[in-house]
Amino acid sequence: MAKSISQLIKDEAKRQQNTLSLIASENIAPKEIRETTGSVLMNKYSEGYPGKRYYGGNEIIDQIEVMAQAAAKKLFGAEHANVQPYSGSPANIAVYTALLQFGDTVMGMSLPHGGHLTHGHKVNFSGKAYKFIQYGVDPETGLLNYDEIETQAKIFKPKLIVCGATAYPREIDFGRFGKIAKKVGAYLLADISHIAGLVAGGVHPQPFPHADVVTTTTHKTLRGPRGAVILCKNSLAEAIDKAVFPGLQGGPHDNITAAKAICLQIAAKPEFKRYAAQVVANAKALATSLQKLGFTLVTGGTDNHMLLVDLTSKNITGMKAERALEKVGIITNKNMIPGDLRSPFDPSGMRLGTSILTSRGMGEREMQEVAMMIAKVVDKPTSSAVLSAVKKEVAVLTKKFPIK
Ligand SMILES: Cc1ncc(COP(=O)(O)O)c(C=O)c1O
Numbered sequence: 456m457a458k459s460i461s462q463l464i465k466d467e468a469k470r471q472q473n474t475l476s477l478i479a480s481e482n483i484a485p486k487e488i489r490e491t492t493g494s495v496l497m498n499k500y501s502e503g504y505p506g507k508r509y510y511g512g513n514e515i516i517d518q519i520e521v522m523a524q525a526a527a528k529k530l531f532g533a534e535h536a537n538v539q540p541y542s543g544s545p546a547n548i549a550v551y552t553a554l555l556q557f558g559d560t561v562m563g564m565s566l567p568h569g570g571h572l573t574h575g576h577k578v579n580f581s582g583k584a585y586k587f588i589q590y591g592v593d594p595e596t597g598l599l600n601y602d603e604i605e606t607q608a609k610i611f612k613p614k615l616i617v618c619g620a621t622a623y624p625r626e627i628d629f630g631r632f633g634k635i636a637k638k639v640g641a642y643l644l645a646d647i648s649h650i651a652g653l654v655a656g657g658v659h660p661q662p663f664p665h666a667d668v669v670t671t672t673t674h675k676t677l678r679g680p681r682g683a684v685i686l687c688k689n690s691l692a693e694a695i696d697k698a699v700f701p702g703l704q705g706g707p708h709d710n711i712t713a714a715k716a717i718c719l720q721i722a723a724k725p726e727f728k729r730y731a732a733q734v735v736a737n738a739k740a741l742a743t744s745l746q747k748l749g750f751t752l753v754t755g756g757t758d759n760h761m762l763l764v765d766l767t768s769k770n771i772t773g774m775k776a777e778r779a780l781e782k783v784g785i786i787t788n789k790n791m792i793p794g795d796l797r798s799p800f801d802p803s804g805m806r807l808g809t810s811i812l813t814s815r816g817m818g819e820r821e822m823q824e825v826a827m828m829i830a831k832v833v834d835k836p837t838s839s840a841v842l843s844a845v846k847k848e849v850a851v852l853t854k855k856f857p858i859k
Contacts, residue, residue, distance in 0.1 A: 472858050476786040479761040479808025482678045488714045492680050496710035519713045526719035530655050532663045533686035539699050539707040543648045543672035546683035547573040550668050553698035557584050563617035565589035567791045571621045594794040597753040601631045608639045619646030622806050624757040633665030642667045652676025655722040656731020676810050679718025682711045734760045737809040740819035744826030753792050761808045765792045769833050774801040779836035784849040815856040
């Protein structure tokens with residue numbers, strides 16, 4: 456007989472507790488945030504914005520949404536915040552809807568080089584509706600080549616430039632992107648979905664005042680509920696709000712809006728600064744340990760929460776490494792590396808992130824242990840003796856750092 460959903464939720468909680476997750480886009484949201492998403496707020500409909508709703512009974516929801524807007528603006532130094540986007544992809548599409556006409560020229564980072572699907576990939580709505588020119592990283596260094604991006608921008612004269620990434624382990628120079636955008640008369644959208652927690656925690660520079668619009672998910676390094684926010688200058692506020700509702704979405708998910716407010720308030724506290732600094736310290740420690748164990752890292756290291764590992768020197772593909780690691784309870788994701796000749800289903804690399812392990816309380820010492828576990832598995836992925844020994848090490852470490 457199939458298991459009940461409630462049993463499957465218990466199973467998933469156990470899986471999360473008993474594994475070491477290095478998925479760079481995930482985190483462990485605090486209990487308060489998880490409970491808020493499951494609260495009675497989900498019963499309410501509130502199409503519109505605070506004070507201008509299409510349904511009655513919204514006096515409490517209005518207070519919650521205003522609180523979330525205020526916290527978002529304060530955290531990222533923004534003039535205006537829209538806290539209704541259901542997630543990161545619809546947030547980006549809403550920005551395009553607000554600023555562009557179908558067919559307009561836009562520049563975004565290509566997916567195989569670390570950009571997101573919504574930054575103009577051909578299978579995505581963004582790549583179909585707009586004429587996206589894709590920029591990438593230098594295949595030798597793995598770094599963004601700002602001179603090259605500027606040259607492209609001068610040739611193609613985009614109406615909008617999108618910066619930000621899904622798989623880029625280095626700081627993004629928003630100032631330089633802002634200058635390029637200004638030179639060609641383009642808007643600049645900074646999609647800080649991955650690094651928002653680091654920006655909030657003061658360990659990555661802020662995108663404002665260089666960007667005209669900022670989008671971010673709230674569930675990655677920011678450690679909040681599944682969702683997104685859009686931040687912008689006052690001059691674009693009306694266009695952004697109209698694009699989100701009624702342009703793209705219906706009723707906002709008020710339970711999530713409340714959880715966003717809590718997450719944004721937590722992210723302004725000193726403890727969050729310590730967490731953000733530790734996320735980066737852990738990523739650097741993991742990087743150094745892996746390099747000592749013979750791994751090659753794209754760009755030679757990291758400035759943020761993630762590492763891109765080039766597995767070619769280890770003679771294993773991304774898919775095989777991901778599968779072998781999952782067998783011992785280490786959860787990673789295979790990833791393309793710049794200039795990858797292999798398919799995205801079995802690429803040459805893997806992406807590792809330290810947000811979850813940091814949220815569980817682990818520090819640099821544990822990162823050394825994790826690096827050693829990864830090396831043992833990747834070096835001998837078919838040895839059952841190695842796999843069972845590392846599985847035991849994973850069990851000891853996960854038990855020491857329970858998910859709260
Ligand atoms: C840079 C970036 N933007 C947008 C998104 C989309 O977010 P969502 O999965 O919530 O739609 C992601 C998700 O990984 C991302 O990495």
